[in-house]
Amino acid sequence: MANPNLSVAPPPPVAPVPAPRPVALELRDLTTVFPGDDGPITVIDGISLAVRDGGTLAVVGESGSGKSMTFLSALGLVASPGRVQRGEVRIGGAEILGRTPEQLRRLRGAVVSMIFQDPLTALNPVFTIGEQIVEVLRAHSGLGRAAARARAVELLARVQIPDPSRRIDDYPHQLSGGQRQRVLIAMAIALSPKVLIADEPTTALDVTVQAQILDLLADLQAETGMALVLITHDLGLVARYADDVAVMYAGRLVEVGSIEEVFSAPRHPYTRALFRSIPRLDGPVDEELPAIEGQPPNVARLPPGCAFEPRCTLGHGRADCCTKRPLPLAGDRAGHRSACFHADRLDQMEAAR
Amino acid sequence: MSATVTASAPPRRSSLMRYFRHPGFLIGTILLTAMLAIAVAAPWIAPWSPLDTDLGNTLAPPSAQHLLGTDQFGRDVLSRLIWGTRTSLQVAVAVMVLSLSLGMVVGAVAGFFGGWVERVTVSVIDILLAFPGFLLALALVAVRGSSLESVIVAVALAYTPRVAAVMRAVVLTIKPRPYVEASRAIGMGNLRLLFLHVVPNSLPPVIVVATIGAATAILAEAGLSFLGLGVQPPAPTWGNVIADGQSFLASNPVISLSAGLCIAVMVVALNLLGDGLRDTLDPQMRRSSGKML
Amino acid sequence: MDRLTRQLTQLAITVFGIVTVTFFLVRMIPGDPAQYMLGDYATEEALATLRAQLGLDRPVIVQYGLYALRALTGDFGASVVTGRPALEEILSSLPDSALLAFAGLAIAVVIGIPLGIVTAERQGSWSDLLIMVVALFGISFPVFWLGLASVLLFSQELKWFPALGASSGGGFLDQIHHLVLPAGVLGVSVAAYITRLTRSAMLEVLNQDYIRVARAMGVPQRRVVWRLALKNALVPILAIVGVTFAWSLGSAILIEVVFSRPGIGSMILKAVSARDYQLVQAGVLVLAVAVVLVNSLLDLAYGLVDPRLSAR
Numbered sequence: 001m002a003n004p005n006l007s008v009a010p011p012p013p014v015a016p017v018p019a020p021r022p023v024a025l026e027l028r029d030l031t032t033v034f035p036g037d038d039g040p041i042t043v044i045d046g047i048s049l050a051v052r053d054g055g056t057l058a059v060v061g062e063s064g065s066g067k068s069m070t071f072l073s074a075l076g077l078v079a080s081p082g083r084v085q086r087g088e089v090r091i092g093g094a095e096i097l098g099r100t101p102e103q104l105r106r107l108r109g110a111v112v113s114m115i116f117q118d119p120l121t122a123l124n125p126v127f128t129i130g131e132q133i134v135e136v137l138r139a140h141s142g143l144g145r146a147a148a149r150a151r152a153v154e155l156l157a158r159v160q161i162p163d164p165s166r167r168i169d170d171y172p173h174q175l176s177g178g179q180r181q182r183v184l185i186a187m188a189i190a191l192s193p194k195v196l197i198a199d200e201p202t203t204a205l206d207v208t209v210q211a212q213i214l215d216l217l218a219d220l221q222a223e224t225g226m227a228l229v230l231i232t233h234d235l236g237l238v239a240r241y242a243d244d245v246a247v248m249y250a251g252r253l254v255e256v257g258s259i260e261e262v263f264s265a266p267r268h269p270y271t272r273a274l275f276r277s278i279p280r281l282d283g284p285v286d287e288e289l290p291a292i293e294g295q296p297p298n299v300a301r302l303p304p305g306c307a308f309e310p311r312c313t314l315g316h317g318r319a320d321c322c323t324k325r326p327l328p329l330a331g332d333r334a335g336h337r338s339a340c341f342h343a344d345r346l347d348q349m350e351a352a353r
Numbered sequence: 354m355s356a357t358v359t360a361s362a363p364p365r366r367s368s369l370m371r372y373f374r375h376p377g378f379l380i381g382t383i384l385l386t387a388m389l390a391i392a393v394a395a396p397w398i399a400p401w402s403p404l405d406t407d408l409g410n411t412l413a414p415p416s417a418q419h420l421l422g423t424d425q426f427g428r429d430v431l432s433r434l435i436w437g438t439r440t441s442l443q444v445a446v447a448v449m450v451l452s453l454s455l456g457m458v459v460g461a462v463a464g465f466f467g468g469w470v471e472r473v474t475v476s477v478i479d480i481l482l483a484f485p486g487f488l489l490a491l492a493l494v495a496v497r498g499s500s501l502e503s504v505i506v507a508v509a510l511a512y513t514p515r516v517a518a519v520m521r522a523v524v525l526t527i528k529p530r531p532y533v534e535a536s537r538a539i540g541m542g543n544l545r546l547l548f549l550h551v552v553p554n555s556l557p558p559v560i561v562v563a564t565i566g567a568a569t570a571i572l573a574e575a576g577l578s579f580l581g582l583g584v585q586p587p588a589p590t591w592g593n594v595i596a597d598g599q600s601f602l603a604s605n606p607v608i609s610l611s612a613g614l615c616i617a618v619m620v621v622a623l624n625l626l627g628d629g630l631r632d633t634l635d636p637q638m639r640r641s642s643g644k645m646l
Numbered sequence: 647m648d649r650l651t652r653q654l655t656q657l658a659i660t661v662f663g664i665v666t667v668t669f670f671l672v673r674m675i676p677g678d679p680a681q682y683m684l685g686d687y688a689t690e691e692a693l694a695t696l697r698a699q700l701g702l703d704r705p706v707i708v709q710y711g712l713y714a715l716r717a718l719t720g721d722f723g724a725s726v727v728t729g730r731p732a733l734e735e736i737l738s739s740l741p742d743s744a745l746l747a748f749a750g751l752a753i754a755v756v757i758g759i760p761l762g763i764v765t766a767e768r769q770g771s772w773s774d775l776l777i778m779v780v781a782l783f784g785i786s787f788p789v790f791w792l793g794l795a796s797v798l799l800f801s802q803e804l805k806w807f808p809a810l811g812a813s814s815g816g817g818f819l820d821q822i823h824h825l826v827l828p829a830g831v832l833g834v835s836v837a838a839y840i841t842r843l844t845r846s847a848m849l850e851v852l853n854q855d856y857i858r859v860a861r862a863m864g865v866p867q868r869r870v871v872w873r874l875a876l877k878n879a880l881v882p883i884l885a886i887v888g889v890t891f892a893w894s895l896g897s898a899i900l901i902e903v904v905f906s907r908p909g910i911g912s913m914i915l916k917a918v919s920a921r922d923y924q925l926v927q928a929g930v931l932v933l934a935v936a937v938v939l940v941n942s943l944l945d946l947a948y949g950l951v952d953p954r955l956s957a958r
Contacts, residue, residue, distance in 0.1 A: 110864055113863065309657060484934045484937070485934070620785075
């Protein structure tokens, strides 16, 4: 409604395009290594991503491709002996990677929150859900016990837990899987974060519950204007909820773009292989990632060139693919970039179909 | 082309080597090997006979002739310690073999067959675990008479229920695995199933328990010998040497202290071995055995 | 309530099992127990009297029934040496042993549990490595050797504490003074064990998803470890304490000998050398029942810590 293009006033002389919303979370060249038997193993390699206020970025890829590790790295949660080797993490424009552990702790849960795949194991079994929400509230605010508890009841109501003032004293094992994920969402939004990272939030849940949880997240996002990062296997969810999509393979980004661009004209053979069973954006989309022939890559032993080359039907055996260094993301069609030596051939093939 | 091969082939490393990358396991193995060498070579490396008394030279302080001095009968302490290595290793190996074989059978039967067999076995294990192990061993030695065999049987019996408990727990985690159910579905007999799937899978965690059992056995043997209920003097065992030296602690502390150090080194070695095995096993097994310990 | 009933049943079965085991334990004596007790030079007449007195002339099953019935009423027969009832002998030496064992266990818990938590929190650090090496040696030295070494150091060299006896007749402070060294040695030895097991229990909990979630939500490290993780680790830690109770009773026997303290350990040892097997039997039985009782209490405590257990 505040779109300047629709305003009646004469168009401003300089900026005819709407100013893009500010970037909420931005990663630049983020790289994390773990020590290995033969030197450090790069588990995520030069990841650059951004998500704007109110926007939704989906991150897809096979398990082990580094999706979760990317965001754990960003939040300073990489377990020893792993460490972030280089890169920048900006929240609202401010660089945070160099901050002290205590400063990072204050950001986590308050400015950037995270919810996880398995709500069955993500809640502490020996504390009531109320105690756990209060713990998060009191970690970041000076709320007293009673005030924190009252706020916890409000939060439970907000995530549509029925009879919240009674359920607050329940232990996790007394709740269903869907309710537990709602409790975790309540914890995650307790401090009204700018960014919510949802790491496969519905993978462990019933299909009917999945939609409820995601609709709840979408509602909360519309209400608070927070940015949402959706880490997922489920391309159907990507199509339905995301604005942008980032595809990861073997710890590297292989394609980034708006979902319209990426779904209609994928510029990386891996993305194409992922989408093969989903011919059109408007077709049936409830598909899991299809199996791709060949072994999933071992990040400890990647080939010098493109990591996907051994499984690629397009570039397999080509000298440029397997001997050069991995190609950086390239291309500039509306921010649609990919890391393939043969992206233009892909375009032609796509057009020929 | 070669890039393709290296990309898909996981790094292959002999599984044995994995164990030796664990510093504790490595140190434990080296120490134990050294102990084994000493035990085997005892007749050649011991400077004196462990039994020959020299009443003209009792309680001598350490000297070039007697590196650790002599005891109240003039016996060379170092030689007694070297020969004592044999007793300790004998006890450790025998207890390990006995409690492993007995405990594995009992635990496997309980876990695998379930039903009343399991309930009865678990009750018996619980009852035996209620006895302080050392007390049970002490009582057994008391009624059977003191001898190396009694000590071994007593400690093995005290440790068997622990092995059985772990074995049962492991079997219970393995039983519902798909390959076991599949074998069952194609009509494989219980016994074949047991030896084909269950026993090989349960060996590592059970060996961890048995290793720690062997360490406990050495401590128990020393304790029983110290109380005069173990291997009877003048046989050279570390526990006996400590007991001999106890009366002369003020004047000749070397006797008891050096024997205690020998025990500690051996037990440290076994514990390091056990820790190393446990750390190197896959986390799932570590969990199932960790809870029992 | 259901849980309590089930536990009481379990307790009854275990105690009955202990009675059975102790009965057959002494039946493992090769040959004639009466001969064993009285030695090779006993007269045939004396042997017959003792057999009749112990009921050894009846069938084993009858003996077992009688033994079990009497044991349930607290009658464990009489000491062959002193003629006093075995229970009386035991009860008179129980307080000394209980004092030693509980003092040792208390020291072990106070040292071992915090060290286990701290080392788990700092896994892989130098302080972790140092403490774990010390703990490894702590479980590897025989407890009686630690006792001897501490007598050498603290009594004979430094003269801080008396080496022998319990000063049972002396004043309270004197008794404490005599208790420090034996209880300290027992405590340190058991603490090493508790440290190791607490550390692995905590490491297991610290690896759980809900701990990662708490960290991801910015809960401070101190709260994560000492509140959120510790309450989860409490059930395995209580189980560890239960196991070490049995262990410290065994060690207490050796400690009593090293420090010449009166107690159940010294009593059993004396009974063993006097072949007073009724007393040995009764002593082993009482200690095993004590272990079972302590562990049952701990079992009940689990339910207070973990809501999933009390719900079942």
